[in-house]
Amino acid sequence: MKDVLIQTTLSNGLKVLLKEIHTAPIISSWLWYRVGSRDEVPGQTGVSHWVEHMQFKGTEQFPANMLDKAISREGGTWNAFTYIDWTAYFETMPADKIDLALRLEADRMLNSRFDPEEVASERTVIISEREGHENEPLFVLGEAVQQTAFRVHSYHHEVIGDMADLRAMTRDDLFNHYRKFYAPANAIMAVAGDFDAQSMLALIRELFEPVPAGSNPARLARPEPPQTGEVRLTVEGPGATSYIQVCYRFPPASHPDFFPLAVLDSLLAGPSNLNMFSGGISNKTSRLYRALVDKEYAVSVHGGAQATIDPFMYTITMTIHPKRHPEEALAALDREIQRVRDEKVTREEIRRAIKQARALFAYGTDNITNQAFWLGYAEMFADYSWFQTYLDKLAAVTAKDVQRVANEYFKPQSRVVGTYVPLEGKT
Amino acid sequence: MADKQNSLPGPDDIYREVLPNGITVLARSNFNSPSVVVSGYFEAGALFDPDEKLGLAEYTAASLLRGTINRTFDEIYAALESVGASLGFNTGVHKSGFNGRSLVEDLPLLLELLSEALTMPTFPKAELEKLRAQLLTSLAIRAEDTADMASMVFDQILFKGHPYSRPEDGYPETIQNIKRSDLVKFHREHYGPRGLVIAIIGAVKPEEAAKQVRHALGGWQVKNQKETPELPPLKSLKKAVSKHHRVAGKSQSDLVIGTNGPMRRDPEFMPALIGNNILGQFGMMGRIGDVVREKSGLAYYAYSSVNAGLGPGSWEVSAGVSPQNVKKASGLIVDELKRFVQEGVTAEELADTKANFIGRLPISLESNGGVANALLNIERHNLGLDYYRRYEGLVNGVGAEEVLTTARKFIDPDKLVIAVAGP
Numbered sequence: 001m002k003d004v005l006i007q008t009t010l011s012n013g014l015k016v017l018l019k020e021i022h023t024a025p026i027i028s029s030w031l032w033y034r035v036g037s038r039d040e041v042p043g044q045t046g047v048s049h050w051v052e053h054m055q056f057k058g059t060e061q062f063p064a065n066m067l068d069k070a071i072s073r074e075g076g077t078w079n080a081f082t083y084i085d086w087t088a089y090f091e092t093m094p095a096d097k098i099d100l101a102l103r104l105e106a107d108r109m110l111n112s113r114f115d116p117e118e119v120a121s122e123r124t125v126i127i128s129e130r131e132g133h134e135n136e137p138l139f140v141l142g143e144a145v146q147q148t149a150f151r152v153h154s155y156h157h158e159v160i161g162d163m164a165d166l167r168a169m170t171r172d173d174l175f176n177h178y179r180k181f182y183a184p185a186n187a188i189m190a191v192a193g194d195f196d197a198q199s200m201l202a203l204i205r206e207l208f209e210p211v212p213a214g215s216n217p218a219r220l221a222r223p224e225p226p227q228t229g230e231v232r233l234t235v236e237g238p239g240a241t242s243y244i245q246v247c248y249r250f251p252p253a254s255h256p257d258f259f260p261l262a263v264l265d266s267l268l269a270g271p272s273n274l275n276m277f278s279g280g281i282s283n284k285t286s287r288l289y290r291a292l293v294d295k296e297y298a299v300s301v302h303g304g305a306q307a308t309i310d311p312f313m314y315t316i317t318m319t320i321h322p323k324r325h326p327e328e329a330l331a332a333l334d335r336e337i338q339r340v341r342d343e344k345v346t347r348e349e350i351r352r353a354i355k356q357a358r359a360l361f362a363y364g365t366d367n368i369t370n371q372a373f374w375l376g377y378a379e380m381f382a383d384y385s386w387f388q389t390y391l392d393k394l395a396a397v398t399a400k401d402v403q404r405v406a407n408e409y410f411k412p413q414s415r416v417v418g419t420y421v422p423l424e425g426k427t
Numbered sequence: 428m429a430d431k432q433n434s435l436p437g438p439d440d441i442y443r444e445v446l447p448n449g450i451t452v453l454a455r456s457n458f459n460s461p462s463v464v465v466s467g468y469f470e471a472g473a474l475f476d477p478d479e480k481l482g483l484a485e486y487t488a489a490s491l492l493r494g495t496i497n498r499t500f501d502e503i504y505a506a507l508e509s510v511g512a513s514l515g516f517n518t519g520v521h522k523s524g525f526n527g528r529s530l531v532e533d534l535p536l537l538l539e540l541l542s543e544a545l546t547m548p549t550f551p552k553a554e555l556e557k558l559r560a561q562l563l564t565s566l567a568i569r570a571e572d573t574a575d576m577a578s579m580v581f582d583q584i585l586f587k588g589h590p591y592s593r594p595e596d597g598y599p600e601t602i603q604n605i606k607r608s609d610l611v612k613f614h615r616e617h618y619g620p621r622g623l624v625i626a627i628i629g630a631v632k633p634e635e636a637a638k639q640v641r642h643a644l645g646g647w648q649v650k651n652q653k654e655t656p657e658l659p660p661l662k663s664l665k666k667a668v669s670k671h672h673r674v675a676g677k678s679q680s681d682l683v684i685g686t687n688g689p690m691r692r693d694p695e696f697m698p699a700l701i702g703n704n705i706l707g708q709f710g711m712m713g714r715i716g717d718v719v720r721e722k723s724g725l726a727y728y729a730y731s732s733v734n735a736g737l738g739p740g741s742w743e744v745s746a747g748v749s750p751q752n753v754k755k756a757s758g759l760i761v762d763e764l765k766r767f768v769q770e771g772v773t774a775e776e777l778a779d780t781k782a783n784f785i786g787r788l789p790i791s792l793e794s795n796g797g798v799a800n801a802l803l804n805i806e807r808h809n810l811g812l813d814y815y816r817r818y819e820g821l822v823n824g825v826g827a828e829e830v831l832t833t834a835r836k837f838i839d840p841d842k843l844v845i846a847v848a849g850p
Contacts, residue, residue, distance in 0.1 A: 024434045024789055025434055069710045073786070075782065075789075076790075077790055097786070121722065128724075128747065128749060240567045241567050281511055285504045285508045299560055323560070355509065359510065359529065363528060366629075
């Protein structure tokens with residue numbers, strides 16, 4: 001059974017990807033905009049995420065309260081995500097109700113109200129969201145590490161934005177950002193599920209082609225200069241548990257080195273899971289787990305690779321064992337990093353990484369929402385063929401490739417090491 | 428278009444078999460993805476924990492994959508992770524459970540490891556101590572988590588004197604009290620095939636799945652597997668109780684406000700679930716979300732939930748707010764609860780929620796994990812294999828009057844528990 005896949009671009013520049021999947025009477029539609037926190041300048045950090053919130057505050061046709069009720073009444077589920085590189089809106093609906101979701105998206109691409117009172121009440125909601133994040137030691141640490149890793153590139157701030165900007169931004173700041181980036185020429189519509197592709201395309205044309213093309217604004221991209229020495233930082237906060245986050249430089253997803261690094265990630269820390277609606281697997285036989293958790297330097301260790309447009313970070317996060325000093329855990333980590341730089345990994349380890357990736361991909365195909373997610377997600381940093389050929393590219397990775405990228409990317413002098421120092425017992 | 432009603436699990440496509448040793452096998456096939464989910468539960472929950480060794484059931488379940496007669500910890504996980512499979516155990520008050528996943532070609536391996544873990548764990552001393560440090564760290568992190576602490580304080584007050592007042596993961600001192608011999612004894616007395624339910628969903632024929640379960644676990648026999656203790660009666664709240672648990676240095680407080688709720692098997696369950704959806708779920712978190720988040724901008728999340736299981740449940744509202752807004756948010760929430768029990772719900776709200784419940788069902792059942800949960804839910808609460816096919820009728824059978832009566836039966840706005848954790 002081969003799923004029907006259509007890729008086309010409407011006259012106003014809206015790219016459309018459609019995939020028929022007839023396994024359940026469900027359709028999932030995703031609208032992706034090429035805008036994220038990287039497109040924000042100081043003074044306006046967090047504006048992309050706040051605009052995403054305002055997209056739920058209504059248009060003339062779909063007033064605030066009616067919008068979510070309309071979707072919920074039809075049994076739909078919907079949400080939105082703002083990331084460093086993109087913003088995405090999705091609705092998964094019973095197949096015969098998808099029309100509502102598409103009409104809503106076409107309307108709010110152009111007609112969101114940004115009512116000043118709604119902006120004011122959403123300001124405190126987002127401040128509360130940020131305060132919730134600040135309760136978490138790993139958010140506080142991660143934010144400090146990220147802003148240290150990126151001095152020049154706009155990847156340097158968190159998606160939620162800085163508190164100062166959340167307090168100061170105006171309704172016009174939000175509205176201008178919306179008008180600049182929310183347009184067909186800067187968007188991708190991806191739909192998967194139980195439909196006839198030609199009829200779906202006709203419906204999308206009818207709803208979206210009347211929307212003026214708008215522009216495809218240049219992305220803010222001031223390349224981060226090479227780092228010339230290790231940077232260390234500490235943050236302090238409540239609690240009794242120490243954490244370390246080590247961040248190395250990582251290439252963009254479209255770079256050929258991404259794939260040997262994905263293999264390396266898999267064998268160092270267990271495979272990073274790129275699915276949004278499907279869980280990952282444990283990492284208890286990864287090299288870092290064996291060296292850090294089994295040996296009781298840490299009680300957990302996780303690695304995180306992300307698919308981005310520009311070079312971003314690979315982070316290793318350790319929860320330090322209560323009886324250890326963070327420096328001991330870091331030394332144990334360094335021994336393992338040195339090992340992948342010095343010695344070739346085995347063919348068996350590569351074979352295993354490929355099988356793990358194959359399993360994760362299979363898990364991600366048991367629901368339509370996740371399959372629709374991939375259609376557009378891959379387009380945000382490469383194109384859909386990136387997803388389709390992922391396993392083949394992993395299969396082509398050699399031990400030599402892995403050693404080369406380990407030496408190129410896992411350099412001590414281009415990393416940031418952050419430590420969360422708990423204050424319990426110290427005050 | 429795929430047929431709506433037939434995409435829901437029902438008697439014609441759910442396989443159910445009770446093995447001679449008492450294990451219930453549930454299976455349903457889905458060949459859309461070459462993978463399989465294995466999920467289930469068994470009668471070894473935290474109810475059995477002595478107070479001074481609270482966390483014993485969870486510690487035991489967490490130890491199962493730390494070593495078996497056939498394999499070490501590392502060998503177990505090497506087998507799993509080499510093929511991209513996963514397997515884990517969890518513990519609730521009444522039951523413990525397991526969740527696993529693999530490519531379908533590795534289902535025999537997954538079941539073999541599950542069988543080893545359940546029937547022949549060795550509780551290796553060194554591994555147990557590593558695990559203890561991990562459990563204690565989790566508890567240290569819990570102590571700093573305002574949402575966890577508010578919820579824990581809420582349960583301690585609402586279920587005072589009842590086993591439900593106790594956190595399944597225990598306290599640092601109770602985890603310290605647990606010895607290897609306690610784990611061995613707990614496993615010997617409480618683990619067994621009686622009451623074990625296993626659901627297998629994925630790219631395998633149900634008969635084949637059942638055959639594999641018979642092969643892996645059909646021979647398991649345990650003499651004198653202990654019966655689950657009876658739940659003591661729950662004393663109802665005599666008056667409102669508020670408690671503020673201090674977690675210093677945090678920028679947000681969490682609050683939980685609520686009272687008792689129905690059991691899953693009570694006739695009030697469905698009216699409560701529907702009423703709750705209107706109160707604090709529908710759209711952007713229902714009436715509670717509308718007042719606390721949309722109109723007042725006080726919180727990123729504010730919602731209500733009905734937690735109904737085998738014993739007395741709870742009906743609670745949760746929110747995360749700035750420490751200086753705790754009082755204001757609590758006031759708004761209590762006012763909404765008052766309105767809820769005074770006025771009930773409107774015909775329009777009721778119709779919206781019914782449409783929401785019926786419409787979203789296929790979406791909640793599209794993944795293998797979703798179907799596994801649904802089948803286990805049927806089995807645990809004896810709902811009948813046709814439950815999801817009857818669901819629309821059950822939802823539509825609830826009237827506004829029933830919702831109001833149910834709300835009044837459980838929610839007394841003058842006798843609420845208000846638990847807050849934060850600075």
